[in-house]
Amino acid sequence: MGIPLLATDVPRWLLTILPLAWTAVTAALIWQTFRWPQIQYRHASYRVDAQGIEIARGVVWRSIVHVPVSRVQHTDVSQGPLQRRYGLGTLTIYTAGTAYARVNLQGLSHASALAIRDHLLPRRSDDGV
Amino acid sequence: MVSERRLHPASFFFAMGGHAKQLLLPGILVLISARSGSGNWDTLAMVFIVPFAIAAAVRVLSYRYRFDDGELVVRTGFFFRNERHIPYGRIQNVDAVQNLLHRVLGVADVRIETGGASEREAMMRVVSLDAFRELRDHVFEGRSAIAADRPETAAQATGAAFVRAGAETILHLPIREVVLCGLIEGRGLVVLSGLFGVLWEAGLIDNILGTLFGEPTSGRGMFRAIVGQGMPSPARIAVTLVAFGTFLIVVRGFSAAWALVTLHGFTLARAGEDLRLEYGLLTRVTATIPMHRIQALTIQEGPLHRLCGRVSIRVDTAGGNGVDPAQAQRQRLAPLLRRGELERFLHAVLPDHDPEAIWNAVDRRGFRRKLTRSAIVVAFAGAALAWPLRAWTVPVFVLLFGWAIVHTRQWIRRLGWATTNTAVLFRSGWLWRHTTIAPLGKIQVVAIRESPFDRRLQMAGVIVDTAGAGGESHRVRIPYLSRDTADGLAATLAVHAARSTFKW
Secondary structure: OOOOOHHHHOOHHHHHHHHHHHHHHHHHHHHHHHOHHHHHHHHOEEEEOOOEEEEEEOOOOEEEEEEEHHHEEEEEEEOOHHHHHOOEEEEEEEEOOOOOOEEEEEEEEHHHHHHHHHHHOOOOOOOOO | OOOOEEOOOOHHHHHHHHOHHHHHHHHHHHHHHHHHOOOOHHHHHHHHHHHHHHHHHHHHHHOEEEEEOOEEEEEEOOOOOEEEEEEHHHEEEEEEEEOHHHHHHOEEEEEEEEOOOOOOOEEEEEEEHHHHHHHHHHHHHHHOHHHOOOOOOOOOOOOOHHHHOOOEEEEEOOHHHHHHHHHHHOOHHHHHHHHHHHHHHHOHHHHHHHHHHOOOOHHHHHHHHHHHOOOOOHHHHHHHHHHHHHHHHHHHHHHHHHHHHHHOOOEEEEEOOEEEEEEOOOOEEEEEEEHHHEEEEEEEEOHHHHHHOEEEEEEEEEOOOOOOHHHEEEEEEEEEEEHHHHHHHHHHHOOOOOOOOOOEEOOOHHHHHHHHHHHHHHHHHHHHHHHHHHHHHHHHHHHHHHHHHHHHHHHHHHOEEEEOOOEEEEEEOOOOEEEEEEEHHHEEEEEEEEOHHHHHOOEEEEEEEEOOOOOOOOOEEEEEEEHHHHHHHHHHHHHHHHHOOOOO
16 A cells, blocks of 8 residues: 555654644634733833833743843834734833843833823933943 | 145055055966966956056055144045034044054054044044154143143053053063963964864875875764764773873963964053053054043953962943944953952052942852752753663762752852942852953943742842943842842843933
């Protein structure tokens, strides 16, 4: 018989495991798409004060990043098409640092992103290099 | 009208030299056609080389600069004219590089850098040494009154004349120290592999192997003999060890030679607020680092350093616009320094630095966490080696585990951090030790990191980000702190950073 049949070539145990694995992966993907962002959202927060901005994020590996106002080089507020549809914006803060040369803050309303940007903009006049 | 300066007449050759890469292909074409005897090689030469020569001549002849009040004005271009005004106050670096040819002709390649631009503001290729000195004096006098009493020595093309004029020498390495530096650093492998590549290309390797082993295939045969036949005899092990030892010594020798060439006459001096470096036997480098541009300073100490009672010091500086990490520069401020002189040196380079820092250890639970990590690695290594080692597995495993405990204990003991009024300090490493000093005014971002393992034990790590930290920089990343300590430290540092204004 020259025609290799799937059912005869694949061992039986694999045939029972494969559908289970497929179901598990699909369930995980669905969970990742619908549930994971909610969890991420719950663990993401920020605080802006006169000193600077503090951004907390991460579910498993968590980090809190402080960027002092005096270290902000420049800022971006960007909006993708979907973000525009829902009135959201992403604030990107650039510093002169190395590992944290750019710090992102996503999921802000566009208005508050602009407000934070205005707050962080360097106001010092003695910008001597 | 202020008189304008021109480049040195030799500039034309260096400008042509700068085109060497573009000229390589046409040059080869010309050579080939000249060899093959087809008569039009001179036409080809005209077509390819003459335009470059004209371009170089135009560029050199049209390059003018003059010293106005408070600014340097550089005019370039013949058809498309460009006039650039560079205020003296904005100039960060005036560096000169001289290779052998430059030194024979008594000229230098001068680069002027400012803080704001990503490119070099002005490249003067090339000017005479007197012109360089004049340029530098103008720039520095324009910037501050540091040079009021600078005794301008007679024009000396050699030695550390640039650096020493009106400056206080902080460090000068005599030949002995330079050789020692090479021996300690062990860059010989780089030199050797370069040499090997050249020999290989020249086809000399086969000859050498042939004379050494009689036949070309014996190299492979020897390797097979050592590895393939189970446990080798003690004599063979001894021969291999001696050969390996000789190899290491030869490599160190090459490293010393390399240091002699690149670091010859290393001099670090301080003139006002600037540090000036000068070094190199063939290619002579003169660099200026404004002291306020030092972003972080790292003291390195390997086992050989400790044996000789020396340390080596590097600094991170942020060049150009600093936002692009590729602009980061690491400078060796002191390739080799006696341990006893460290305090004096630090005081000269970082005057604000407080030497009386009180070191804090990391949390005690750090030992167990680090050991768990090492144990996992050892377990995997042991499992992987179980088959080839057979009966030896258990002793080897015990040995590795013992080493892991010793190493972890010493590593955790050395790990520490400190804060002073002006800087945050971090040290790590046991055999190869690093201590980094980051001035508070240079802190960019402060972050707290918490892994799941940290969270279980209420711990966290603190990361202090500075500008100019390259890939191999020793960064301030303090692990294994209790959560409260981490929060407190991060808050303190963030407040300090927020209060100070950052200057490049």
